[in-house]
Amino acid sequence: MKLPLAYYRxxxxxxxxxxxxxxxxxxxxxGVLTGGRIVETEAYAHIDDQACHSHLGRFTKRTRVMYExxxxxxxxxxxxxxxxxxxxxxxxxxxxxxxxxxxxPTEGLPEMQLRRGLSQPARNxxxxxxxxxxxxxxxxxxxxxxxxxNLIWLEDxxxxxAAADIVASPRVGIDYAGADAALPWRFRLKGNPWTSxxx
DNA sequence: AGTATGATCACCT
DNA sequence: GGTGATCATACTA
Numbered sequence: 704m705k706l707p708l709a710y711y712r713x714x715x716x717x718x719x720x721x722x723x724x725x726x727x728x729x730x731x732x733x734g735v736l737t738g739g740r741i742v743e744t745e746a747y748a749h750i751d752d753q754a755c756h757s758h759l760g761r762f763t764k765r766t767r768v769m770y771e772x773x774x775x776x777x778x779x780x781x782x783x784x785x786x787x788x789x790x791x792x793x794x795x796x797x798x799x800x801x802x803x804x805x806x807x808p809t810e811g812l813p814e815m816q817l818r819r820g821l822s823q824p825a826r827n828x829x830x831x832x833x834x835x836x837x838x839x840x841x842x843x844x845x846x847x848x849x850x851x852x853n854l855i856w857l858e859d860x861x862x863x864x865a866a867a868d869i870v871a872s873p874r875v876g877i878d879y880a881g882a883d884a885a886l887p888w889r890f891r892l893k894g895n896p897w898t899s900x901x902x
Numbered sequence: 903a904g905t906a907t908g909a910t911c912a913c914c915t
Numbered sequence: 916g917g918t919g920a921t922c923a924t925a926c927t928a
Contacts, residue, residue, distance in 0.1 A: 783921030
């Protein structure tokens with residue numbers, strides 16, 4: 704079933720990021736259903752976390768949606784090339800987010816392959832935060848999308864993941880965050896080939 | 903109004 | 916392993 708708003712509004716973003724491993728992410732963009740199982744996430748925690756875009760309460764055009772109540776999409780462009788998809792969590796005013804970094808594709812494979820410009824199946828179809836957005840057709844126009852609607856949503860398919868199968872490690876690409884760069888807030892499904900290749 | 907930079911990826915050696 | 920693509924945002928002044 705579709706994850707309800709109450710799920711996203713829980714206060715512990717790190718716990719949510721861990722729990723989202725094994726849930727499903729879908730999009731129906733241009734009428735095309737695509738998606739798969741979430742196998743990699745990262746948590747970003749508002750005020751205290753130097754890696755978080757809303758660090759120190761920073762409120763700008765880009766971060767505005769982060770301050771909304773949980774259950775909306777935060778999409779932004781990185782390196783002028785890739786859209787990264789985040790889920791906003793917690794109550795309004797607490798700007799926490801979970802970045803989706805890896806997806807095991809289950810739905811709409813031909814369409815995802817087409818969107819990625821691949822001529823044959825590839826193991827990196829949705830293995831990486833900038834790749835899975837391309838495959839699902841998610842872009843900057845989806846900034847602020849309600850995740851309980853019928854455009855982009857998450858589902859719980861009652862496939863519990865054993866705690867021992869989830870690996871925690873430091874987040875990627877945030878060397879500028881000082882001591883917070885060491886926090887083990889990246890969660891991956893152990894041994895899954897669809898996690899991102901990044902160290 | 904100008905400048906620096908990034909929650910990445912593909913391609914090259 | 917190293918580097919270039921490419922641009923909105925955020926910051927400086």
